Amino acid sequence: MITGSTVMLAFFLALLTGVLAVVSMLGFGMWAPLFNGFVAGIIVGDINIGLQVGAICGLFALGFYTYGGATIPDYSIGAIFGVFAAKLATNIGVSSDAAVAQATTLATAIALLMTLFDILGRASTTVFQHGGDAALAKRNVASFQRWHMAGTIPWGLSRAVPVFIGMLFINQYQVVAEGIKNLEWLSRGLGVVGSALPAVGFALLLSYMDIGTYWPYMLVGYALFAFMGVPVVGLAIIGAAAAGIYIKGKKELSRGGN
Numbered sequence: 001m002i003t004g005s006t007v008m009l010a011f012f013l014a015l016l017t018g019v020l021a022v023v024s025m026l027g028f029g030m031w032a033p034l035f036n037g038f039v040a041g042i043i044v045g046d047i048n049i050g051l052q053v054g055a056i057c058g059l060f061a062l063g064f065y066t067y068g069g070a071t072i073p074d075y076s077i078g079a080i081f082g083v084f085a086a087k088l089a090t091n092i093g094v095s096s097d098a099a100v101a102q103a104t105t106l107a108t109a110i111a112l113l114m115t116l117f118d119i120l121g122r123a124s125t126t127v128f129q130h131g132g133d134a135a136l137a138k139r140n141v142a143s144f145q146r147w148h149m150a151g152t153i154p155w156g157l158s159r160a161v162p163v164f165i166g167m168l169f170i171n172q173y174q175v176v177a178e179g180i181k182n183l184e185w186l187s188r189g190l191g192v193v194g195s196a197l198p199a200v201g202f203a204l205l206l207s208y209m210d211i212g213t214y215w216p217y218m219l220v221g222y223a224l225f226a227f228m229g230v231p232v233v234g235l236a237i238i239g240a241a242a243a244g245i246y247i248k249g250k251k252e253l254s255r256g257g258n
Contacts, residue, residue, distance in 0.1 A: 010167035013043070013080065018160030022152045033057035033079040040083035049090070049100065053082040056104045057111070071122070074114035075107065077159060082107030084170050114162065121158025125151045217242055 016039070024031030034054040041050015061075040082103035089099035128151035135143035211218060221239065224230040230238070 006168060006171075009043075010164045013040075013167055014160040014164035017077065017080065017163045018156035021159040022156045025152075025155070031076050033061055033075040036076045037079040037083050040080045044084060044087040046083075046087055046090070049086045049096065050083045052096075052100050053086055053103055053107065054079045056100070057082060057107050060104075060108060060111070071115050071118045073108075073111035074118060074159075075111045077114050077163060078107035078109075078111035080163065081110045081166060081170070084167070088171065110166070114159075117158045117162050121155050124154040124158075128154075 017036075020031055020036075034051070034057075037050045037052075037054020037057060038047065039050070041047040041054070044050070057075040057079040061073070082100075085106050086096075086099040086103035089102055090096055094102070128147050132144045132147035132151070135141075135147055206218075217239075220242075221235055224238065225232075225235060
């Protein structure tokens with residue numbers, strides 16, 4: 001049953017997540033599963049559960065990054081729903097560990113479903129971008145600024161709207177989770193999308209790099225990862241060392257030229 005307090009809570013969380021989504025674009029780093037889980041933990045009155053769910057969702061999110069603006073599962077939103085679901089489960093006698101385990105399953109499903117809203121939010125901002133371009137073509141800076149600020153609205157709504165709707169029905173989280181679980185075709189599809197998106201992100205990143213100049217480094221990195229099993233951390237260390245050697249060599253060449 002949806003009560004007045006549920007609506008107020010849903011509205012508050014929707015407003016909070018919408019604002020945080022916009023503020024995160026300014027580089028403040030406030031859009032993270034652990035942070036959102038912590039905030040949700042404060043709201044439900046159980047910071048421990050908030051940190052547990054947030055930390056687990058943060059670990060799940062480590063394999064994803066928005067290279068080139070690629071769409072990825074939003075575990076920050078998933079963490080919010082996970083915390084509330086875990087708290088509701090503990091309220092009916094479920095142990096804390098079992099509640100967190102169930103909640104992270106729901107959080108993962110929500111995070112994957114949020115990719116659809118992310119795509120919608122990114123697509124809708126193009127309208128404002130074109131409006132800003134037209135304003136600049138007319139040398140109307142004030143109009144351009146208004147279009148630019150208005151472009152943050154659909155981005156915030158892409159997070160606020162699903163949070164508001166989801167929180168209205170948070171008491172039925174078990175039904176939602178079970179329904180998603182039973183939709184085997186949807187689970188497989190979301191799994192494929194979740195696995196493919198990081199590859200798309202890396203492809204976009206590579207499109208920005210000067211592969212024609214630095215292709216030997218790319219081949220070395222690929223060989224180390226694919227045939228020698230070097231982990232990502234090891235590749236990062238090797239890449240940093242190679243970059244240092246390259247920069248040092250460039251400096252020595254410039255000194256020799258002088």
